[in-house]
Amino acid sequence: MSIRILVVDDASFIRDMVKKNLRDRIPGVDIQDANDGARALSLLKNQSFDLILSDWEMPNLSGEELLRSVRNQPQHADTPFIMVSSRGDRNHVIKAVEAGVSDYLSKPFTPDELLRKVFKQLKRVGKEPAQTVRGSGNTQGIAFASVDVLTGGRAPEAPAQPTAAGNASLAALTTGRPAAPVPKPKAAAKARAQLRFADNLVCGCVVRELSLQALSGLIQRADRLPALFEPAVMDIELGDAGEVARLNGYVHSLQAGEQRPETQVVKIVIRFVDQDVEKFEMLSRFIAQM
Numbered sequence: 462m463s464i465r466i467l468v469v470d471d472a473s474f475i476r477d478m479v480k481k482n483l484r485d486r487i488p489g490v491d492i493q494d495a496n497d498g499a500r501a502l503s504l505l506k507n508q509s510f511d512l513i514l515s516d517w518e519m520p521n522l523s524g525e526e527l528l529r530s531v532r533n534q535p536q537h538a539d540t541p542f543i544m545v546s547s548r549g550d551r552n553h554v555i556k557a558v559e560a561g562v563s564d565y566l567s568k569p570f571t572p573d574e575l576l577r578k579v580f581k582q583l584k585r586v587g588k589e590p591a592q593t594v595r596g597s598g599n600t601q602g603i604a605f606a607s608v609d610v611l612t613g614g615r616a617p618e619a620p621a622q623p624t625a626a627g628n629a630s631l632a633a634l635t636t637g638r639p640a641a642p643v644p645k646p647k648a649a650a651k652a653r654a655q656l657r658f659a660d661n662l663v664c665g666c667v668v669r670e671l672s673l674q675a676l677s678g679l680i681q682r683a684d685r686l687p688a689l690f691e692p693a694v695m696d697i698e699l700g701d702a703g704e705v706a707r708l709n710g711y712v713h714s715l716q717a718g719e720q721r722p723e724t725q726v727v728k729i730v731i732r733f734v735d736q737d738v739e740k741f742e743m744l745s746r747f748i749a750q751m
Contacts (some may be wrong), residue, residue: 498522
C-alpha cells in the first residue's frame, strides 16, 4: 500500500528531519516537500497526497492560507492536514481548527510525537502503516493535545512562561556558587530567552551574543541536556518593552561553562533555521538595542 505525504516548511533543516523520521518508520513512503505554501499548491495541482504536514508561519504564503486553499479544492477537501507550529496558544489553535486543520503538532517535537499524529491521520483515510509507533510516555500540555480535546471544552494548560533562570545572573545559574567571570557585551544581560526542546524540556537562557544567524548563551546544567542538532524553539525577550521574538533553530554546540567537571553552567549556541523576513526584521531590531 503506497503512502504519499507532502511536507511544507520554509526551514530545510525541519523538512529534512521530518522526512528522515517518516522514512525510518514508514517503509516505502513517498514524500514530496515544499519550502513555502506557493510551492505546495503547485505540487497539489497535479498530484494527490494522503497527508499534508505544514508549517504555519511561512513567507509568501502562510500555512493558514495554504490550508484554506486546499480545503477549497474538491479533490483535496478531505485530505488530512497537520499544522506544525511553534505557537501553542489556544486562540491560535482554534483559528487553525476553524480553517479546517485536522490536527496540531508543536515545535519542537520528538519522532514519536510526530509519528503518533501521522499514524492517527493516515488511519482516518485507511492508510495506516503496518509498523507501529513506539510509545514515549504521556506528553502533557496544549503543545501535543489533539484538536478534539482542544475544542471540546477542556481548558488547556497555559503556554510555558519564561523562567526566572532566563533573567538570572551567571552566579544564579551556578546555583549560588561563585563563577569565573565570563566576557559578554555590556547590554547582553538585558536580553533573556526561553529555550524549548522536545519532551517538555524548557531552559532559561542568559543571552551573551545574538545575530541573525545564531544565539549564544548560558543555561543551567540539568539531568537532561539537549543534544547536538536537536531542534529548539527560542522565545527571546529584550529590555522592558516585553516584545518577544519566537524563532526555530537547532543546537549547534554545547560546551562546559567552566574548566571543571562539576560546573553547573553550560554554554549553548542555537543556530536559526527560519527564512521568514518578518522574523529577521524583528530580530534585527533586537540586535540594534543590544
